[in-house]
Amino acid sequence: MTSDGSAREQRPVAVAPGSIAAAPAVELKGISKRFPGVVANDDVNLVVQPGEIHAIVGENGAGKSTLMKILYGMQRPDTGEIRVNGEPMQFKSPKDAIAAGIGMVHQHFMLADNLTVLENVILGSEPTKGIRIDFRTAYDTISDLGRLYGLDVDPNELVETLEVGERQRVEIIKVLYRGAKILILDEPTAALVPQEVEELFRNLRDLKAQGSTVIFISHKLDEVLALADTITVLRGGRTVATVDPKDVTPRQLAELMVGSELPTPETQESTVTDTVELSVTSLGVRSDDGRWVLRDVSLVVHRGEVVGIAGVEGNGQAELIEAILGLHPVAEGSIELAGHDITTWPTRDRREAGLGYIPEDRHRRGLLLPSPLWENAMLGRQGVAPYSNHDLLTPAGARRATEEIIEEFDVKTPGLDIPAHALSGGNQQKFIVGREMSSDDLKLLVAAHPTRGIDVGAQAAVWDQLRRARKEGLAVLLVSADLEELIGLSDTLHVIYRGRLVATLDPAMVTPADLGSYMTGVRTQEPATEEAT
Amino acid sequence: MNVWSRRLRRFAIGLLGPVVAIGFALALSAVILKISGHDPWQAFRAMYDYGKTRASIISMLNRSIPYYITGLAVAIGFKMNLFNIGVEGQYRLAAVIAAWAGAAVKFPAPIHVLFIIAVAAAVGASLGGITAILKVTRNVHEVITSIMLNTISTGLAAYLLAAHFAQKNKPGDLIIKTKEIPESGWFPSLNGLLSRIGIELPIGSNLQGFIVVAVLLGVAYYFLVWRTRFGYDLRASGINPFAAEASGVDPNRMVVTTLLLSGGVAGLAGLSQVLGFFHRYTIDFPTGLGFTGIGIALLGRNHPVGIAFGSLLFAFLERSAQVLDLEGVPKEIVVIMQGVMILSIVIAYEVVHRLVEIQERKAVVEATHEAPPGMEVAAA
Numbered sequence: 001m002t003s004d005g006s007a008r009e010q011r012p013v014a015v016a017p018g019s020i021a022a023a024p025a026v027e028l029k030g031i032s033k034r035f036p037g038v039v040a041n042d043d044v045n046l047v048v049q050p051g052e053i054h055a056i057v058g059e060n061g062a063g064k065s066t067l068m069k070i071l072y073g074m075q076r077p078d079t080g081e082i083r084v085n086g087e088p089m090q091f092k093s094p095k096d097a098i099a100a101g102i103g104m105v106h107q108h109f110m111l112a113d114n115l116t117v118l119e120n121v122i123l124g125s126e127p128t129k130g131i132r133i134d135f136r137t138a139y140d141t142i143s144d145l146g147r148l149y150g151l152d153v154d155p156n157e158l159v160e161t162l163e164v165g166e167r168q169r170v171e172i173i174k175v176l177y178r179g180a181k182i183l184i185l186d187e188p189t190a191a192l193v194p195q196e197v198e199e200l201f202r203n204l205r206d207l208k209a210q211g212s213t214v215i216f217i218s219h220k221l222d223e224v225l226a227l228a229d230t231i232t233v234l235r236g237g238r239t240v241a242t243v244d245p246k247d248v249t250p251r252q253l254a255e256l257m258v259g260s261e262l263p264t265p266e267t268q269e270s271t272v273t274d275t276v277e278l279s280v281t282s283l284g285v286r287s288d289d290g291r292w293v294l295r296d297v298s299l300v301v302h303r304g305e306v307v308g309i310a311g312v313e314g315n316g317q318a319e320l321i322e323a324i325l326g327l328h329p330v331a332e333g334s335i336e337l338a339g340h341d342i343t344t345w346p347t348r349d350r351r352e353a354g355l356g357y358i359p360e361d362r363h364r365r366g367l368l369l370p371s372p373l374w375e376n377a378m379l380g381r382q383g384v385a386p387y388s389n390h391d392l393l394t395p396a397g398a399r400r401a402t403e404e405i406i407e408e409f410d411v412k413t414p415g416l417d418i419p420a421h422a423l424s425g426g427n428q429q430k431f432i433v434g435r436e437m438s439s440d441d442l443k444l445l446v447a448a449h450p451t452r453g454i455d456v457g458a459q460a461a462v463w464d465q466l467r468r469a470r471k472e473g474l475a476v477l478l479v480s481a482d483l484e485e486l487i488g489l490s491d492t493l494h495v496i497y498r499g500r501l502v503a504t505l506d507p508a509m510v511t512p513a514d515l516g517s518y519m520t521g522v523r524t525q526e527p528a529t530e531e532a533t
Numbered sequence: 534m535n536v537w538s539r540r541l542r543r544f545a546i547g548l549l550g551p552v553v554a555i556g557f558a559l560a561l562s563a564v565i566l567k568i569s570g571h572d573p574w575q576a577f578r579a580m581y582d583y584g585k586t587r588a589s590i591i592s593m594l595n596r597s598i599p600y601y602i603t604g605l606a607v608a609i610g611f612k613m614n615l616f617n618i619g620v621e622g623q624y625r626l627a628a629v630i631a632a633w634a635g636a637a638v639k640f641p642a643p644i645h646v647l648f649i650i651a652v653a654a655a656v657g658a659s660l661g662g663i664t665a666i667l668k669v670t671r672n673v674h675e676v677i678t679s680i681m682l683n684t685i686s687t688g689l690a691a692y693l694l695a696a697h698f699a700q701k702n703k704p705g706d707l708i709i710k711t712k713e714i715p716e717s718g719w720f721p722s723l724n725g726l727l728s729r730i731g732i733e734l735p736i737g738s739n740l741q742g743f744i745v746v747a748v749l750l751g752v753a754y755y756f757l758v759w760r761t762r763f764g765y766d767l768r769a770s771g772i773n774p775f776a777a778e779a780s781g782v783d784p785n786r787m788v789v790t791t792l793l794l795s796g797g798v799a800g801l802a803g804l805s806q807v808l809g810f811f812h813r814y815t816i817d818f819p820t821g822l823g824f825t826g827i828g829i830a831l832l833g834r835n836h837p838v839g840i841a842f843g844s845l846l847f848a849f850l851e852r853s854a855q856v857l858d859l860e861g862v863p864k865e866i867v868v869i870m871q872g873v874m875i876l877s878i879v880i881a882y883e884v885v886h887r888l889v890e891i892q893e894r895k896a897v898v899e900a901t902h903e904a905p906p907g908m909e910v911a912a913a
Binding site for chain 2: 325327346347348349350351352357359364365366367368369370371375378379380381382383388390391392393413414415418419421422423424
């Protein structure tokens, strides 16, 4: 076995495939994979040495996930060769890959909430004693694994009670339990706060020290540079370069990833005015079962200002947005939009008074998927011109307005009668952004994760549009999990933690690490707000 | 992009569903006939020959009126994903109360008819309203409520008829019925109009004038659902209630309005019989129209024209089935055909729907065909 204990072996950097001494843990040669209309992988080559942490970086759509699915047996390449520890492999399903010692931790956790950690880990490969499951052996094995790799989770805990970081550890244990020596982690830090990221990195280094090989997929360059031994860059479905992190600057790496010029979310000069468009005062919201999910929240958004809300998901952001939109009743406090007290207004009146909304989940809140685009363009403004004369629809006007949205916001579609579900995610998002921003009397835009899950081109387009609108005097309330986006776009930044605004920061001064410590409640800025309960 | 050619193609693909389904139902019925020892060809032939007579066509049109109205009533609910299974109870209770109320008052002709229509719509709407209020305030599923209300309203209708509304019959007349509505409350037949344009009806045949009301209801339904903002809200709520809510649609209000409308329309379903045939409510008033309406709404894909075809088809099958007894074939075969048709249409629609979806995706890929970003460069 060559896969174990050879971490410190001499090896060249920027390796050409096939030119190394010992057999690599993983070698992919000339992998190509086509989907209808898209080439996901085009002659990709990858060499991963045993016992290293190998990062694969690239923008959304660069082909990282497809490549890993091929390596994990979830998809079969059209052409190319897979070698594991020097042996050529034909993976028909993940089962084959697992048998070859490969394990994958998916970006979206695949755990059953109502089972314990132990039950989740052994699910599908239960140790048995006769016809009974041997829980004792399983418990011991899992505890040993945890101790060995520093993966600290109680096997008897219910998964639904775990934090995101702990769930991820369960996923890693699950993979190790199945005997994996080569671990693939697909965007493992996407859902983690900075402190949890550090914990994960410690775990990964431990794994490496114990002889495991880690393949780490990411598009966050600082993380990759801090962790990886080798970095392979994918762009447009091809391997662009394999580099040593010591030899590159973040900027060089970013340029390799994107090709040329870098889109950044930075706004230029301040356009903040004195006119208040949104004023939230001492807002309190209860959940359906009566718990306070938002308490004593006060904030102001001016014309030409972007106010960002940072926070770990589930700390009251969704409730804040729903309260502003009128989708959730307000228990105390008040909301003013452009000088009107809208606290008790129905949603329709709020939207017609100039409230735009880019929803967090475009399929759930933003689109009528089977309906044609021109009917989707009306959604939220079905009561106003040019879409209707309040009671009767005006399809001709609606179609013209839809054409303008498509034109101005560069939505790629063959026509107006195409149903929304046929568009790609990025185009759907551009369409929604266009729809919400094309209103003439838009006062406030509530943007929840406006660039989540879309490719870099669409992301840059959305940022551009937000910046342009801000310059023209739009007030924006931006809720995002992308700290870079928050820091780059916001004029003012609030941190929300357990339903309260715990800090107000200047985005020009704050670092992601600072933000993270407020977001996790490690630091608080305003003890005064704590007492107001 | 040529909008019209695309629409035409869509329409053609849309037509495929019902055609396939009807063909399949015919084939399956033929097999059943064959197995039970009858000649399918002969049976179908007899049905067709009998069905195409003028008397049969008039009968078919008359039968299709209540089907069309119940179909519309169900379709209004379906458009926002509400299953008003209570149409059955709604039209029956509405018919008995409207017939009684119509016989109890005396107005000049058009007002008398309008009064009866209003009473029926109000009764149907209030039953729909009960379903809506329970759903909105207590979160009780409308299917549960409306099934229960069916039982309650049919019982209530029977009780009202027997205990309060029945007239004193002459000795020997055993049919329990309400008092006859005065002639000012009758809906005139279209016979006069037909003979003026040269169509003479066989003796005893009457084309019920209420068919005009049914057609107007269909037009109103189309206009409301596809041309008004309310209709947009309705469809949006049906497709994606969460997106509709975020767009400013009040979901509770939509539920209440929709079920009131659905119930109100359902209330009219028995009126072609009350106003144009019996002129009263009797113990042998037709039952089951509401349940048939569910199938017809499915068959017609909640579209007013589709529902019209569905109700005419069902009416034709029922009328022409009468001849089967003469041929020695059990006419229940028609009930089987109706059931198979509804089942196969649901399947056929799903298949067609997927075909359309694939086509659309292809169109998008073709139209936006472009290499993924960064494809052209491959450094190092």
